[in-house]
Amino acid sequence: MSEEILINVTPRETRVAVIENGMLQEVHVERAQKRGYVGNIYKGRVQRVMPGMQAAFVECGLERAAFLHASDIVRPAPAIPVEGAEGNGHAPTPPIGELVHEGQEIVVQVIKDPIGSKGARLSTHLSIPSRYLVLLPYSRMLGVSARIEDDDERQRLKELVAELAGENPLGYIVRTNAEGQSREALAFDVTYLGKVWRVVQENIAKARVGERVYEELSLPLRALRDALHEGVEKVRVDSRETFERVLKFVNKFMPQLADRVEHYPGERPIFDLYGAEDEIQRALNKEVPLKSGGYLIVDQTEAMTTIDVNTGGFLGSRNLEETVYRTNLEAAQAAARQLRLRNLGGIIIIDFIDMTDAEHQQQVLRQLEKALARDHAKTTVYPMSPLGLVEMTRKRTTESLERQLCEPCPACNGRGTLKTAETVTYEIFREITRAVRQFEAEKLLVMASAKVVNRILEEESAAVAELEEFIGKTIRFQAEEHYSQEQYDVVLL
Template sequence: MSKKMLINASHPEENRVAIVVDGVLSELDIELAGQEQSRGNIYKAAVVRVETGLQAAFVDYGADKLGFLQISEIHPGIYPARNQTNGRPRIADILHRGQEILVQIVKEERGNKGAALTTFLSLPGRYMVLMPDSTTKGVSRKITEEAQRKVLKKTMAELNLPDQMGYIVRTAGIGKEKEELKRDFDYLVRLYEGIIQRKEQVKAPAQLYQESNLAIRSIRDYFSTDMDEVLVDDEKVFNDTKDFFALVMPEHGNLVKRHRERRPIFSRYQIEEQIDALSRNQVSLPSGGSIVIDPTEALVAIDVNSGKMSSESGIEATAAKTNLEAAAEV
């Protein structure tokens, strides 16, 4: 099986990342200039208004619209000292107008609604998510095999990590050595320490941390060791990618390669044609059938048609083969 990650960043107005398996587009992510993801960004913000009826606060973190901070998203470390061990106080006892706090975006602005914020910070890495000022130490629920969970918990416990630096090990951490996990943890701690240093140097509202660009996010979240190569068509993004691999997983750095052909990278691997097909509501199946996808207000309807399929012996066999091919496409 051939598996590649293609990073198309040669056009400043649009970045695209595709994962291709045996020539077939498996994953596609697109980021437009001016519409970069803000979810995950961390800011030094100032409280503008405390709403006791909502048990929430509106916070200025530098965007056009004020962010929304619910009381359930306020870290106990912000509570007044007298209340830290006596349960959660009311929001008016925690926050006041003009108070400066660290916030992170958990849901981006939508329509007339401002971004949803939290003060429970988290920093995603390659193998784990760091949660500063937290005692949570665990393994992702996506790792369902108990044996793997036990091994990861045992490995992490042997690292003697700080008590107030929580973490959740991601699926990418399965089978990794202690040194690799520790390297990722140390990288995230340095990142957090840099955020705290910048916090002391600026006045709210100010951005302290920006979530990685599309290329680095895709590598962090989707790169797997069964990939043959990571091809990049832009010199700066190529160098950033090499640096990220050197920092987080140097043993795989040789897989990062620069696409130097004159033919655009997505055209070279027939990705443009497959992207065009994504906008059509009808998809042809290998044996002559098709599926038709129609979104409605309540649901997305998928109609499976056997079409000219007649090679199977009997209607049930034809239906089974059609449904298997349709399931693969969906």
């Protein structure tokens, strides 16, 4: 399988595309105005200690002083360490005054961005993530994500990381996506994190108060940290400045892969190389066509995402069961790709077309699991229900592509449907009757969208005449081009 990573950079937005066998599989977007501080590490100074709040305010170079609670301050480990209880294995939190004092220099990490008038929230429990591990430099804890449920796998990972860490006095958390990974992959991460921490220590030693000593990686570097491996043939970057930063990063942490990174100077936009731009536009549509003539309908709601499989015009060359089976096999592969491409997470229900053959059902499930195997996000697939539904979960990493790029439609407020012109017409008639009963007026003016006004004047003229006779007043209608179909005003003159 050939794999490439495309990095497109403009002054206010950066996008990363993962291409497998010439097809877009993942897209990530980062906008300059929405880059937060979470994960960044600063050298700060305690500005004010607030005993009543068990907290301190720390000046660390952000716009406002940031908030540090006593429970987020590193303290000596208990005599008997409690696994997985970093910060919780301690006795009650001491008074804030015993932990820090005004004017004290302190190294802190942002754990929550500033919101409204509130400053950022800080912690001195530093953590630095890699693809499969999180480094805890001030802890000897070795923990495994609770989402890895298999006891044998948990034990394997714990022993492997303990062996790789050796006598290194650092703590690690094994992340969910380390499940099933090889010794080489984890060894790579341990080495990478060791290098990063040495750089951070050097920065801390020479930094002044208010200076950043570690920045959570920008999108291009994060993408390479998490997605660059031996199987990636090329990384193409369309910005010379970003290319140099990327190359420097890869040379430092993954030198054996540096020859895969290249600058793309072409005039044709980089995302047009593999039709990625068109694919992104299609990923915002509900309908996904299949080569067989069938199609998927992808519907993202607050509670879950549903994917409905339809045969469409595909009749097949054999019997109906064979047609359904072939469509479902193709749909399983397409659905897995759409989950990655649209970055859909949480609960997902796939409504396959009903199959009577149990072997066909198993084959479709296997096809889905095989297609999901390349997904970096953790997925869990459950057996097919009697109704042909497959329930599954996919770990939510960031907002979905649709939520990042779109906002609710102002005309329908995100419902996805509009009241018909006929429905709005009858609402207007009811509003007129209600208004004349409440208020005195000689005549009425109704302002509504052109479509609604035209309908009233053409198809409901007799009803308007009856209404005028009933209320004893004349009604004038005025089309407003900027009104949405559901919008209208009844004005008493």
